[in-house]
Amino acid sequence: REPNETNTWLERVKQVVFETPVLDMHTHLFPRRFVKLALSGVDELLTYHYLIAETLRILPLGYDEYWSLDRERQAELIWKTLFVERTPVSEAARGVITVLKRFGLPTEGKSLDDIRRGWPNPSDGDYAEKILDLAGVKQVVMTNDPFDPQEREIWLAAGPMESYFLAALRLDPLLNDYQSLSGKLNNWGYRAGSALTEETVAELRRFLNEWIERMKAVYVAVSLPETFSFPDSSVRSTLLTEVVLPVCRAKDLPLAMMIGVKRGVNPALREAGDSVGKADIRAVERLCAGFPHNKFMVTMLSRENQHELTVTGRKFRNLMVFGSWWFLNNPSLVGEITRMRLELLGTSFIPQHSDARILEQLIYKWIHSKQVIAKVLAEKYGDLSEAGWPVSEEDIRRDVEALFAGNFWRFKNLKL
Numbered sequence: 001r002e003p004n005e006t007n008t009w010l011e012r013v014k015q016v017v018f019e020t021p022v023l024d025m026h027t028h029l030f031p032r033r034f035v036k037l038a039l040s041g042v043d044e045l046l047t048y049h050y051l052i053a054e055t056l057r058i059l060p061l062g063y064d065e066y067w068s069l070d071r072e073r074q075a076e077l078i079w080k081t082l083f084v085e086r087t088p089v090s091e092a093a094r095g096v097i098t099v100l101k102r103f104g105l106p107t108e109g110k111s112l113d114d115i116r117r118g119w120p121n122p123s124d125g126d127y128a129e130k131i132l133d134l135a136g137v138k139q140v141v142m143t144n145d146p147f148d149p150q151e152r153e154i155w156l157a158a159g160p161m162e163s164y165f166l167a168a169l170r171l172d173p174l175l176n177d178y179q180s181l182s183g184k185l186n187n188w189g190y191r192a193g194s195a196l197t198e199e200t201v202a203e204l205r206r207f208l209n210e211w212i213e214r215m216k217a218v219y220v221a222v223s224l225p226e227t228f229s230f231p232d233s234s235v236r237s238t239l240l241t242e243v244v245l246p247v248c249r250a251k252d253l254p255l256a257m258m259i260g261v262k263r264g265v266n267p268a269l270r271e272a273g274d275s276v277g278k279a280d281i282r283a284v285e286r287l288c289a290g291f292p293h294n295k296f297m298v299t300m301l302s303r304e305n306q307h308e309l310t311v312t313g314r315k316f317r318n319l320m321v322f323g324s325w326w327f328l329n330n331p332s333l334v335g336e337i338t339r340m341r342l343e344l345l346g347t348s349f350i351p352q353h354s355d356a357r358i359l360e361q362l363i364y365k366w367i368h369s370k371q372v373i374a375k376v377l378a379e380k381y382g383d384l385s386e387a388g389w390p391v392s393e394e395d396i397r398r399d400v401e402a403l404f405a406g407n408f409w410r411f412k413n414l415k416l
């Protein structure tokens with residue numbers, strides 16, 4: 001192929017990719033009335049846990065000393081360490097620059113005060129809509145923890161949700177730490193004991209059903225360690241079989257499993273202290289095969305799991321492969337993983353979610369991902385057209401719409 005032909009594909013695809021609205025299927029964002037849970041602004045952006053980990057590698061400061069500082073001071077240290085004294089080449093650091101650029105704020109002056117002063121006013125009524133617009137995102141799915149007392153109170157008091165925030169019922173405390181939960185559940189009026197008796201199972205199902213209804217959850221979710229196995233003799237296995245999967249099936253809701261996180265490898269780093277481990281794909285195979293009327297959306301954290309997860313996607317219609325998660329959300333890996341998935345699954349997967357925790361991150365996470373996804377798609381359309389298929393503008397639009405939103409909704413609404 002002539003180089004200019006490749007460029008033409010890239011231009012055509014990029015235009016569609018940047019025009020197609022995204023359903024961001026996993027974030028940690030909240031609407032403003034969730035108060036402290038709704039993070040935004042430059043100090044939050046700088047104290048993102050990905051950047052904390054990068055800074056504390058370098059800073060001649062004890063972990064505890066860092067944590068004892070207030071948010072502004074932490075942000076100043078991160079800015080000085082990663083952006084003034086070094087070049088912000090890491091993906092998370094470059095992300096901050098992409099956001100500044102989109103806001104028309106100075107990056108070269110290196111003054112955090114100038115940036116703070118120029119930051120758009122987050123208390124403008126339509127601030128969130130503006131950020132979503134800049135990111136090309138139509139709706140985001142939150143991560144909603146019904147066991148978190150702060151979040152729970154807001155849900156119990158709240159009226160209807162903004163249409164661009166969708167809920168996902170996140171069950172990490174239930175599935176990863178059940179023993180410390182039963183007391184809490186008792187206080188909230190559920191007769192859930194530490195042994196999984198018939199009554200406890202019924203009460204846990206009641207709890208899930210009520211929260212799915214209250215939140216209007218679009219799926220149920222859990223993150224799982226790299227040691228996750230299924231089936232086995234664990235409480236988690238029983239809870240999946242007896243509680244979570246029957247409820248999901250009755251409600252036709254997918255269970256999203258994010259597999260391969262090793263929590264607290266360095267506890268002194270707090271939320272920045274989690275790591276990655278290779279997980280056993282057989283757990284996914286057994287769930288998909290053993291529960292053909294349940295739907296599973298799966299992402300895995302280790303690079304080493306990506307090929308077998310993609311192949312497993314070919315074997316099960318009740319498995320939706322999604323995202324380049326966390327330590328994989330880097331251009332080199334998003335490119336590699338998306339290319340492999342297109343080659344093995346066609347367009348029947350969900351290439352990315354943002355995992356944004358701070359509202360403005362939507363801007364960089366989606367711009368960066370879209371640049372890579374467009375490149376890979378353009379390469380594939382180029383190869384296909386060389387093979388003899390006339391790829392039309394409509395083909396491109398249909399494919400990108402499926403990847404960015406359609407596949408999610410089709411799978412969510414699928415009845416098995």
Ligand code: RAT
Pocket residue numbers: 028143223258326355357
């Ligand atoms: O990517 C992240 O921000 C992680 O800290 C986790 O939130 C992870 O995505 C998760 O949902 O557990």
Ligand code: ZN
Pocket residue numbers: 026027028143355
């Ligand atoms: Zn997440």
